[in-house]
Amino acid sequence: MNSYALIPEWVSISTLAMLALAILLAMFRLMKGPTLPDRIVALDLIAALCMCFAIAYAISSSEVRYLDIAAIVALVAFIGTVAYATYLKKKYL
Amino acid sequence: MKSYIIQLAASRLLPVTLILSLLVFYRGHNEPGGGFIGGLMASAGFIFYAMAFDTQEARKKLKINPLTLMVLGLVTAVTSTIPALFAGNPFFTGEWISINLAFAGTLKLGTPLLFDLGVYLTVWGIMLMIIFNIMEE
Numbered sequence: 001m002n003s004y005a006l007i008p009e010w011v012s013i014s015t016l017a018m019l020a021l022a023i024l025l026a027m028f029r030l031m032k033g034p035t036l037p038d039r040i041v042a043l044d045l046i047a048a049l050c051m052c053f054a055i056a057y058a059i060s061s062s063e064v065r066y067l068d069i070a071a072i073v074a075l076v077a078f079i080g081t082v083a084y085a086t087y088l089k090k091k092y093l
Numbered sequence: 094m095k096s097y098i099i100q101l102a103a104s105r106l107l108p109v110t111l112i113l114s115l116l117v118f119y120r121g122h123n124e125p126g127g128g129f130i131g132g133l134m135a136s137a138g139f140i141f142y143a144m145a146f147d148t149q150e151a152r153k154k155l156k157i158n159p160l161t162l163m164v165l166g167l168v169t170a171v172t173s174t175i176p177a178l179f180a181g182n183p184f185f186t187g188e189w190i191s192i193n194l195a196f197a198g199t200l201k202l203g204t205p206l207l208f209d210l211g212v213y214l215t216v217w218g219i220m221l222m223i224i225f226n227i228m229e230e
Contacts, residue, residue, distance in 0.1 A: 065124065065125060068117075068125070071113070072113065072134065075106070075109070075113060075134070075137075076137050079137055079140065079141045082141065082144055
């Protein structure tokens with residue numbers, strides 16, 4: 001899988017599996033979340049975990065282009081969170 | 094919403110977003126990226142600016158009407174079809190020229206790049222027009 005011998009294969013595979021599990025747990029919180037702020041935080045967490053997944057996959061497949069995905073998601077994802085926060089502030093204040 | 098932290102972040106992040114969107118736009122022909130996603134990123138920077146300050150402030154920062162931007166993009170996309178007609182090829186054929194730069198290798202320019210620039214400007218303008226109109230309601 002990886003051409004560099006720096007990281008053993010089982011490390012990258014288990015990292016990806018744990019990140020996928022974390023995304024599933026965040027999805028569970030997104031569906032179940034009792035209040036709206038819980039769901040918004042869960043969405044933000046999913047965006048951060050997708051970023052981590054892209055970085056981990058870039059390392060495990062030694063493909064540089066996935067790092068750009070992580071940079072772009074990092075730059076754009078929090079705008080959605082800010083928009084949700086603005087909506088909440090308008091609704092409750 | 095008047096938060097000083099978000100205002101500072103928005104005014105600092107706007108040039109970064111624009112530069113990254115131009116990067117994504119330029120390499121879009123052979124690698125992931127392209128005009129559509131570049132235009133979306135460029136508009137995301139301005140949308141964040143409008144959320145931090147005000148839509149009027151963002152329009153002032155943009156300096157050009159989003160509708161004008163959209164029309165400019167459509168005109169650019171139509172212009173990219175014309176060189177194929179002069180070269181005797183069918184409509185919409187991609188025409189390429191290579192410019193030999195002395196130190197930086199060769200620069201390949203062509204009508205697909207011009208068409209992508211049109212898509213970039215159109216997406217940028219229409220996203221800003223929709224979002225600004227929604228935020229001003």
